[in-house]
Amino acid sequence: MFSKVLVANRGEIAVRVMRACEELGVRTVAIYSDADKHSGHVRYADEAYNVGPARAADSYLDHEAVIDAARKAGADAIHPGYGFLAENAEFARKVEQTDIKWVGPSADAMERLGEKTKARALMQEADVPVVPGTTEPVESVEEVKEVAAEFGYPVAIKAEGGGGGRGLKVVRNEEEAEEQLETAKREGEAYFDNASVYVEKYLEAPRHIEVQILADEHGNVRHLGERDCSLQRRHQKVIEEAPSPALDEDLRERIGEAARRGVREADYYNAGTVEFLVEDGNFYFMEVNTRIQVEHTVTEQVTGIDVVKWQLRVAAGEELTFEQDDVEIEGHSIEFRINAEKADKEFAPATGGTLDTYDPPGGIGVRMDDALRQGDELVTDYDSMVAKLIVTASDREECLARSERALAEYDIEGIETIIPFHRLMLTDEAFRAGEHTTKYLDEELDRER
Ligand SMILES: Nc1ncc2cc(-c3cccc4ccccc34)c(N3CC[C@@H](N)C3)nc2n1
Numbered sequence: 001m002f003s004k005v006l007v008a009n010r011g012e013i014a015v016r017v018m019r020a021c022e023e024l025g026v027r028t029v030a031i032y033s034d035a036d037k038h039s040g041h042v043r044y045a046d047e048a049y050n051v052g053p054a055r056a057a058d059s060y061l062d063h064e065a066v067i068d069a070a071r072k073a074g075a076d077a078i079h080p081g082y083g084f085l086a087e088n089a090e091f092a093r094k095v096e097q098t099d100i101k102w103v104g105p106s107a108d109a110m111e112r113l114g115e116k117t118k119a120r121a122l123m124q125e126a127d128v129p130v131v132p133g134t135t136e137p138v139e140s141v142e143e144v145k146e147v148a149a150e151f152g153y154p155v156a157i158k159a160e161g162g163g164g165g166r167g168l169k170v171v172r173n174e175e176e177a178e179e180q181l182e183t184a185k186r187e188g189e190a191y192f193d194n195a196s197v198y199v200e201k202y203l204e205a206p207r208h209i210e211v212q213i214l215a216d217e218h219g220n221v222r223h224l225g226e227r228d229c230s231l232q233r234r235h236q237k238v239i240e241e242a243p244s245p246a247l248d249e250d251l252r253e254r255i256g257e258a259a260r261r262g263v264r265e266a267d268y269y270n271a272g273t274v275e276f277l278v279e280d281g282n283f284y285f286m287e288v289n290t291r292i293q294v295e296h297t298v299t300e301q302v303t304g305i306d307v308v309k310w311q312l313r314v315a316a317g318e319e320l321t322f323e324q325d326d327v328e329i330e331g332h333s334i335e336f337r338i339n340a341e342k343a344d345k346e347f348a349p350a351t352g353g354t355l356d357t358y359d360p361p362g363g364i365g366v367r368m369d370d371a372l373r374q375g376d377e378l379v380t381d382y383d384s385m386v387a388k389l390i391v392t393a394s395d396r397e398e399c400l401a402r403s404e405r406a407l408a409e410y411d412i413e414g415i416e417t418i419i420p421f422h423r424l425m426l427t428d429e430a431f432r433a434g435e436h437t438t439k440y441l442d443e444e445l446d447r448e449r
């Protein structure tokens with residue numbers, strides 16, 4: 001096992017990784033930008049190095065600055081967290097070329113799965129159902145019309161380098177095809193520096209189901225069940241849960257085994273997530289996330305498996321000590337992302353402030369993942385998520401009741417957050433029944449406009 005790990009991130013995920021290190025007896029190194037000098041992850045670490053000014057490109061995303069900090073600290077490994085450099089194959093390759101271990105998949109595997117058309121072709125090799133469409137980038141509008149001719153409108157044009165909701169254009173009829181194709185290429189070039197686009201049959205109101213994968217460097221691959229991330233606002237996940245209320249045991253087993261086959265085909269190791277769209281009892285591969293995700297927490301809560309500790313053990317060369325049959329899903333867990341945003345329909349980013357009161361909930365089944373304490377100045381240079389409230393109970397009904405209790409206890413004064421939105425969602429009967437689709441929230445909030 002490593003003796004010292006540098007966590008190349010900030011906020012709650014940096015503290016999350018450092019907690020795993022502490023439990024493994026591993027010393028922790030933080031990096032921070034000028035804006036994060038007094039932030040929680042710096043307080044938590046054994047030592048900390050400044051990597052540059054507030055602008056992420058000049059600090060958290062600066063490959064050389066991060067590697068230099070790891071060298072200065074004498075770190076044996078770098079854990080990237082999520083966001084920033086977590087899915088940057090070029091950076092992973094640079095780390096692989098040093099004597100510092102990258103805590104994540106190989107750069108090759110990141111490249112194989114990072115290109116969505118390649119990933120789709122690879123999944124077909126592994127008999128994993130993919131959303132009907134092309135496994136090569138398309139050049140002409142004729143190719144778009146071919147997919148529509150075979151599978152019917154609407155079709156989705158997606159940017160190869162896209163992710164989240166960015167780079168998804170819905171084409172509802174032939175007239176829109178030409179313009180949407182040009183827009184998708186232009187945005188692909190602008191946002192992702194990659195004009196390649198591909199085409200899929202557009203599923204109108206799927207569920208967004210993802211499977212957590214853990215694989216060691218000796219060929220052992222396990223899935224840790226699924227998460228349901230269907231409650232999204234403009235492609236931003238807001239509430240995630242495990243297990244999914246929309247899957248029955250048979251579908252759960254089939255989707256888990258498909259995820260295992262897919263990552264095995266990709267020679268993948270460490271933690272990863274295979275994302276699927278589920279509609280009318282069918283599941284279709286969408287993409288792979290080659291990193292630990294924000295919502296890994298709900299999987300930990302219902303399996304009792306510490307995914308981050310296993311990332312560190314696997315990177316240190318250890319084998320997984322459990323079989324697939326040992327993975328059991330017990331109870332129900334829901335994660336509420338606590339974003340410093342206005343709780344209105346737009347979720348507009350908050351304008352900063354001081355945490356005059358920070359008194360998070362506690363009690364049975366309540367987990368707080370954050371890096372905050374009362375009196376902290378809110379840093380608004382990076383993403384707006386400041387904490388995660390993860391509530392766990394014996395079943396979904398009890399989890400909903402416990403969530404209402406925990407959110408009512410959550411006392412934050414001095415900044416605005418979307419806690420009122422979460423409390424409202426818990427009164428929504430479609431959500432309480434677990435019948436919300438990925439479209440639900442956008443339709444609900446946009447309808448009132
Ligand atoms: N062929 C096909 N059909 C329906 C889809 C539905 C989604 C989707 C998934 C989850 C939430 C959404 C919200 C609005 C619009 C789309 C979604 C989707 N994506 C792509 C990126 C991911 N974050 C969301 N891809 C789709 N692809």
Ligand SMILES: [Ca+2]
Pocket residue numbers: 163164275287288289
């Ligand atoms: Ca994704």
